[in-house]
Amino acid sequence: MRSLLYLCTALSVIALAAWAYRENHLTQQAMNERRSLEREIAALEEAISIQRAEWAYLNRPDRLRDLVDVNFAELKLVPMTGAHFGEIGQIVYPLPVPRAVITDAVDVYEAGVAVPVSLSLGQEEPL
Amino acid sequence: MIRTPLRPLARILAARATGENPDHIEQENRRLRQEAARDRARSRAEGRLLVLALVFMSAFVILGARMGLLAATTPVELARGVSENISSARADIVDRHGRVLATNLATHALYAETRRMVDPQHAARALARIFPDIDGARMEARFTDPNRRFIWIRTRLSPEQVQAVHDIGEPGLLFGPREMRLYPNGRMAAHVLGGASFGQQGVRAAEVIGVAGAELFFEERLRDPEQIDKPLQLSLDLTVQATVTEVLEGGKQMLNARGATAVLMDIYSGEVISLVSLPDFDPNNRPPPPTEGEPADSPLFNRAVQGYYELGSVMKAFAVAQGLEEGTVTPETMIDTRGPLTFGRFRIRDFRNYGPQLSVKDVMVKSSNIGTARIMQPIGAERQQEFLRKFGFLDTMPLELAEAARARPLLPARWSDLSVMTISYGHGLSTSPLALAAGYATLVNGGYRVTPTLLKTEALQPGPQIISARTSAQKRLMLHQVVQEGTASFARIPGYPVGGKTGSADKPNPRGGGYKKDAVLATFASVFPSHEPRYVLVVTLDEPVDTTGPEPRRTAGWTAVPVSAEITRRVAPLLGLRPVSLEKVNERLAQGH
Numbered sequence: 052m053r054s055l056l057y058l059c060t061a062l063s064v065i066a067l068a069a070w071a072y073r074e075n076h077l078t079q080q081a082m083n084e085r086r087s088l089e090r091e092i093a094a095l096e097e098a099i100s101i102q103r104a105e106w107a108y109l110n111r112p113d114r115l116r117d118l119v120d121v122n123f124a125e126l127k128l129v130p131m132t133g134a135h136f137g138e139i140g141q142i143v144y145p146l147p148v149p150r151a152v153i154t155d156a157v158d159v160y161e162a163g164v165a166v167p168v169s170l171s172l173g174q175e176e177p178l
Numbered sequence: 179m180i181r182t183p184l185r186p187l188a189r190i191l192a193a194r195a196t197g198e199n200p201d202h203i204e205q206e207n208r209r210l211r212q213e214a215a216r217d218r219a220r221s222r223a224e225g226r227l228l229v230l231a232l233v234f235m236s237a238f239v240i241l242g243a244r245m246g247l248l249a250a251t252t253p254v255e256l257a258r259g260v261s262e263n264i265s266s267a268r269a270d271i272v273d274r275h276g277r278v279l280a281t282n283l284a285t286h287a288l289y290a291e292t293r294r295m296v297d298p299q300h301a302a303r304a305l306a307r308i309f310p311d312i313d314g315a316r317m318e319a320r321f322t323d324p325n326r327r328f329i330w331i332r333t334r335l336s337p338e339q340v341q342a343v344h345d346i347g348e349p350g351l352l353f354g355p356r357e358m359r360l361y362p363n364g365r366m367a368a369h370v371l372g373g374a375s376f377g378q379q380g381v382r383a384a385e386v387i388g389v390a391g392a393e394l395f396f397e398e399r400l401r402d403p404e405q406i407d408k409p410l411q412l413s414l415d416l417t418v419q420a421t422v423t424e425v426l427e428g429g430k431q432m433l434n435a436r437g438a439t440a441v442l443m444d445i446y447s448g449e450v451i452s453l454v455s456l457p458d459f460d461p462n463n464r465p466p467p468p469t470e471g472e473p474a475d476s477p478l479f480n481r482a483v484q485g486y487y488e489l490g491s492v493m494k495a496f497a498v499a500q501g502l503e504e505g506t507v508t509p510e511t512m513i514d515t516r517g518p519l520t521f522g523r524f525r526i527r528d529f530r531n532y533g534p535q536l537s538v539k540d541v542m543v544k545s546s547n548i549g550t551a552r553i554m555q556p557i558g559a560e561r562q563q564e565f566l567r568k569f570g571f572l573d574t575m576p577l578e579l580a581e582a583a584r585a586r587p588l589l590p591a592r593w594s595d596l597s598v599m600t601i602s603y604g605h606g607l608s609t610s611p612l613a614l615a616a617g618y619a620t621l622v623n624g625g626y627r628v629t630p631t632l633l634k635t636e637a638l639q640p641g642p643q644i645i646s647a648r649t650s651a652q653k654r655l656m657l658h659q660v661v662q663e664g665t666a667s668f669a670r671i672p673g674y675p676v677g678g679k680t681g682s683a684d685k686p687n688p689r690g691g692g693y694k695k696d697a698v699l700a701t702f703a704s705v706f707p708s709h710e711p712r713y714v715l716v717v718t719l720d721e722p723v724d725t726t727g728p729e730p731r732r733t734a735g736w737t738a739v740p741v742s743a744e745i746t747r748r749v750a751p752l753l754g755l756r757p758v759s760l761e762k763v764n765e766r767l768a769q770g771h
Contacts, residue, residue, distance in 0.1 A: 135751060
């Protein structure tokens with residue numbers, strides 16, 4: 052009886068050691084992954100900051116003004132003045148959308164066409 | 179310890195005498211001895227077990243605590259740009275709508291480790307080809323110098339340059355990562371931003387430190403690790419700033435001015451929407467401070483903040499306001515304007531003779547020096563000083579720029595009765611355009627003191643009331659009338675009523691003694707829309723000349739006013755102001771009065 056207990060203890064120690072070894076490996080793996088993710092995040096953040104800087108650089112007022120001048124023939128953009136303010140009354144009131152009118156309807160029921168139960172009026176779709 | 183013998187003689191003899199077996203005594207004693215030994219061993223084992231239990235216990239507690247700690251810590255990302263205990267991180271600066279004014283950009287520095295170099299001659303020649311300002315022969319001498327092992331070659335490289343240096347294929351040329359401060363808008367708002375440079379340098383990183391302007395003023399905030407992710411939001415509006423710069427630049431060129439400055443400010447919050455000083459510079463490539471000539475001519479000089487000048491007639495608004503506030507005059511009071519007004523050996527003249535008398539309103543509208551001096555005369559030096567101090571004209575006007583604290587107004591050495599009169603029309607007391615803008619804001623916003631700020635403010639905190647709401651309303655009307663009837667007729671912009679006051683001050687002779695001939699500082703301080711002001715705009719031109727007429731004209735009405743009007747015309751729609759009709763404005767002003 053006692054020897055069985057010893058055997059069990061020894062086996063459980065071996066099992067626990069194996070488990071701890073595996074956990075250790077998994078932890079190291081996770082840490083490596085974390086490091087590479089951090090590197091990736093840092094690289095992406097750097098890329099974002101460069102994109103932001105470039106966006107700001109491309110949208111600098113001097114450049115936009117030059118672009119407006121170059122493309123005047125096409126865009127016809129002028130500096131904003133007081134004359135560009137509109138009155139609320141200048142906006143066209145949205146016209147009523149005409150309703151669809153059915154002019155030449157066909158009586159399906161009378162013609163004896165089989166209508167699926169789910170489509171027939173007044174009935175719930177069978178579940 | 180006295181060891182009990184197994185067979186004590188006395189007891190043996192006694193036992194023998196009684197006929198007992200003496201072996202029993204021995205057995206009894208042996209048993210006692212064994213029991214004592216067992217008890218000792220047991221207590222020792224118990225002690226050991228306890229120690230062992232404690233050891234295990236503490237090990238488990240430590241493990242548990244560590245696990246708990248790991249579970250409780252928030253995940254952190256790898257801090258970027260921190261190595262060798264040098265942090266190059268710096269928060270961005272954005273305008274009031276979040277557009278980037280200053281940001282950090284990853285770049286590389288180039289250095290050489292001479293021991294690793296394979297072919298220094300070739301490397302030096304190749305570097306000289308890539309960087310035209312590098313002298314190949316000198317670089318080669320430095321590479322081959324046996325006393326040198328480490329050489330900095332460049333602090334900033336563009337990606338193309340990095341590739342070109344890579345292509346040399348020299349293992350001794352190495353790159354160190356750097357964060358570089360980038361101002362994507364170039365010269366825009368240069369004086370506000372200031373500039374940055376490198377501080378402490380290591381191979382893997384270098385500090386980025388502010389050298390001037392807001393970069394230097396907010397140094398701690400921008401480098402605070404807690405707030406690195408949060409950009410610093412300024413009150414500037416990039417679009418408005420660009421427009422003001424464009425118009426002012428054009429005006430400066432057309433009028434041949436040496437310099438120009440414009441300050442646009444919210445009259446309630448004191449937020450500076452736009453601050454331009456010309457000539458300006460590129461903060462990406464900040465020029466070195468000037469070593470000769472007038473400091474004011476350097477592009478680094480911030481005229482709006484550092485330029486304390488006598489601004490002339492724009493200051494009349496404050497003298498008249500004091501007269502109204504103290505109750506010594508009303509807008510309709512007639513003032514004797516017969517000239518010249520003689521005081522000792524000093525004579526005060528007007529630009530033109532305005533007849534024997536003018537109402538207080540017309541003193542403002544026609545800008546009469548004599549009239550203003552006469553309004554101020556009975557008030558006296560002490561009350562004038564007190565009044566101007568409340569507006570902040572006697573101290574440095576604070577602003578979140580490193581340069582702001584260094585400039586101070588020039589006050590008269592002795593505040594005599596003559597000073598009272600000259601200061602009333604803007605001579606004898608120097609003021610910066612920024613301080614003037616803050617003063618005008620107070621005049622028209624109902625009388626509350628305004629402290630200029632470069633930070634976007636969410637909640638409005640009105641300062642103490644300096645002048646009454648009634649005086650403020652009277653000033654609004656007067657400033658409107660100056661434009662409609664007086665010296666600033668060029669500021670009549672259809673749809674955008676402007677109120678303001680011109681000032682054309684002779685520039686003092688730099689060699690001392692009197693004023694320069696034909697050198698004028700033309701200023702126009704305006705508020706718009708004049709019936710319910712929202713913004714104050716101060717435009718100052720240094721030595722402008724309008725040469726479109728038969729003879730050169732230098733007064734503000736011909737120089738600063740048209741430029742200021744053009745700025746208002748362009749900027750007011752950008753600020754979201756709708757045009758209004760003049761009838762409505764007059765109606766509103768009459769009500770306010």
